[in-house]
Amino acid sequence: MSAPSPAAPLLDVQDLSVAYGRIEALTGVSLQVQAGQIVTVIGPNGAGKSTLLGALMGVLPARAGQVLLDGEAVQAAPVAARVARGLALVPETRALFASMSVVDNLRLGAYRFRQEPAARHREALDEVYALFPRLQERAQQAAATLSGGERQMLALGRALMGRPRLLMLDEPSLGLAPLIVRDIFRILDTLRARGVAILLVEQNARAALRLADHGHVLELGRVALAGPAQALADDPRIVEAYLGAHSSHQARLAA
Ligand SMILES: Nc1ncnc2c1ncn2[C@@H]1O[C@H](COP(=O)(O)OP(=O)(O)OP(=O)(O)O)[C@@H](O)[C@H]1O
Numbered sequence: 001m002s003a004p005s006p007a008a009p010l011l012d013v014q015d016l017s018v019a020y021g022r023i024e025a026l027t028g029v030s031l032q033v034q035a036g037q038i039v040t041v042i043g044p045n046g047a048g049k050s051t052l053l054g055a056l057m058g059v060l061p062a063r064a065g066q067v068l069l070d071g072e073a074v075q076a077a078p079v080a081a082r083v084a085r086g087l088a089l090v091p092e093t094r095a096l097f098a099s100m101s102v103v104d105n106l107r108l109g110a111y112r113f114r115q116e117p118a119a120r121h122r123e124a125l126d127e128v129y130a131l132f133p134r135l136q137e138r139a140q141q142a143a144a145t146l147s148g149g150e151r152q153m154l155a156l157g158r159a160l161m162g163r164p165r166l167l168m169l170d171e172p173s174l175g176l177a178p179l180i181v182r183d184i185f186r187i188l189d190t191l192r193a194r195g196v197a198i199l200l201v202e203q204n205a206r207a208a209l210r211l212a213d214h215g216h217v218l219e220l221g222r223v224a225l226a227g228p229a230q231a232l233a234d235d236p237r238i239v240e241a242y243l244g245a246h247s248s249h250q251a252r253l254a255a
Pocket residue numbers: 020023025043044045046047048049050051052203
């Protein structure tokens with residue numbers, strides 16, 4: 001992994017606005033991710049978190065603003081060009097090929113390296129299996145037969161087969177038991193230590209802020225608060241709205 005450039009962050013989002021027809025889902029969103037950092041975006045349902053990731057990946061057009069990768073504007077670039085520059089997205093739906101085996105789903109993640117020798121593919125697969133031994137045990141099983149936690153591992157493993165520099169995750173904890181969430185977040189920590197930058201969209205604010213270096217609170221398509229993750233976790237407004245046992249969003253989530 002190359003050293004972080006002091007001049008340009010890996011990802012620099014400047015005043016990004018995205019709309020669905022006349023509905024503006026994101027308004028003037030700015031954030032940065034440096035190499036080797038975990039940055040989280042938390043916020044309630046409908047705040048625009050998935051829209052943000054879709055726009056960064058290039059599946060949704062930006063209405064205004066800039067997306068810079070290593071200082072270079074990519075907001076008009078197609079998805080494939082962003083993938084080639086090291087972006088990967090694990091969508092909320094996981095988007096697995098249900099009838100295909102675990103190992104074939106993983107191989108698809110390395111599609112952009114299809115010209116590389118088989119030995120390199122084996123190496124990449126072994127790296128994923130070392131992180132997720134469960135996937136190796138179930139290599140020949142159809143993805144449809146996996147548990148929710150295993151599906152999330154497979155979605156993450158498939159993204160890693162593309163050797164991303166910036167991994168974007170849309171609510172990886174969704175629907176998973178706390179122990180599985182802990183395992184997944186521990187792996188994100190390991191990936192950061194290996195130099196992979198992560199943009200983590202989460203409704204599980206507590207777990208996300210514990211893991212991340214920086215955080216952004218998205219509300220109604222705007223960044224309402226941003227700062228070091230620890231400072232946000234200690235901010236009474238965040239505690240009240242997102243972290244307290246009886247916080248308004250927690251209460252809404254539990255309803
Ligand atoms: N395809 C679409 N067409 C019209 N409006 C949309 C579309 N997708 C999302 N929206 C609207 O854009 C806003 C942001 O949605 P988005 O899915 O990005 O929020 P989110 O923070 O990811 O929510 P959640 O946590 O529920 O996934 C919402 O008001 C939503 O209704």
